[in-house]
Amino acid sequence: MKTLVNVARYHLVDRVTYLALPWGIMTFSFLVNVVIDALVPPTPHGYYTGGLVTIYVFLLICGALSMTRALPFGLMLGVSRRTYYLGTALLVAVLGVVYGLGLTVLQVVERASGGWGFRLHFFRIPWIMDGPWYETWLTSFVLLVLFFLYGMWYGLVFRRWSVLGLVAFIAAQILVALLVVVAVSLTHDWSAVGHFFTTVTALALTGVLAVVAAAMGLGGLITIRRVTV
Numbered sequence: 001m002k003t004l005v006n007v008a009r010y011h012l013v014d015r016v017t018y019l020a021l022p023w024g025i026m027t028f029s030f031l032v033n034v035v036i037d038a039l040v041p042p043t044p045h046g047y048y049t050g051g052l053v054t055i056y057v058f059l060l061i062c063g064a065l066s067m068t069r070a071l072p073f074g075l076m077l078g079v080s081r082r083t084y085y086l087g088t089a090l091l092v093a094v095l096g097v098v099y100g101l102g103l104t105v106l107q108v109v110e111r112a113s114g115g116w117g118f119r120l121h122f123f124r125i126p127w128i129m130d131g132p133w134y135e136t137w138l139t140s141f142v143l144l145v146l147f148f149l150y151g152m153w154y155g156l157v158f159r160r161w162s163v164l165g166l167v168a169f170i171a172a173q174i175l176v177a178l179l180v181v182v183a184v185s186l187t188h189d190w191s192a193v194g195h196f197f198t199t200v201t202a203l204a205l206t207g208v209l210a211v212v213a214a215a216m217g218l219g220g221l222i223t224i225r226r227v228t229v
Helices: 002-011 015-039 053-068 071-076 081-112 115-119 133-186 190-199 202-224
Strands: none
Touching (some): 015 053, 015 081, 015 115, 053 071, 053 081, 053 133, 081 202, 133 190, 133 202
């Protein structure tokens, strides 16, 4: 366990990337949306924005960087690939807990202030992040971890097979998505798919996303064994 903690601490040497930039970029996005909200005519339900996605996308980038830029020197510290990966996953979990709590607190403040005084809904996403605080925290945690692990997997594929492998990896995902669409179309199950997304609860969907995150974590763990530095 101590070795895993040391790997996590190794990543945090770059505090700007992991601690400052995610919140800095999200804050910039928030201020941009404040300006836009001030310029557009008011609506009865307020102004909803997708600006919160910036912190998730940047964590995806952080995940990729942790497996491309930081991996070679990390392995020079004498740890195995598996230990490096699990130590990075430990960092992901801790960041997910803390960042998820921060997003939850900001949503509570947003609600209490009536959308920061001008009905701006930045941290509140209808349905999926619109319930009790603990559901918001759990969903935020799962999404943060999912995006980071997804970025780690991308970084590992690039590290092992370079650009050609990365293109093939993306193409494979698109192909799988197309096969699913074709299968649903051939079985005429679009009504069932629609029923699922209109009846599933946010908490249940969070559970599905947690399974997806676990699958990505496993995929990355398998991939790192083939990575050369």
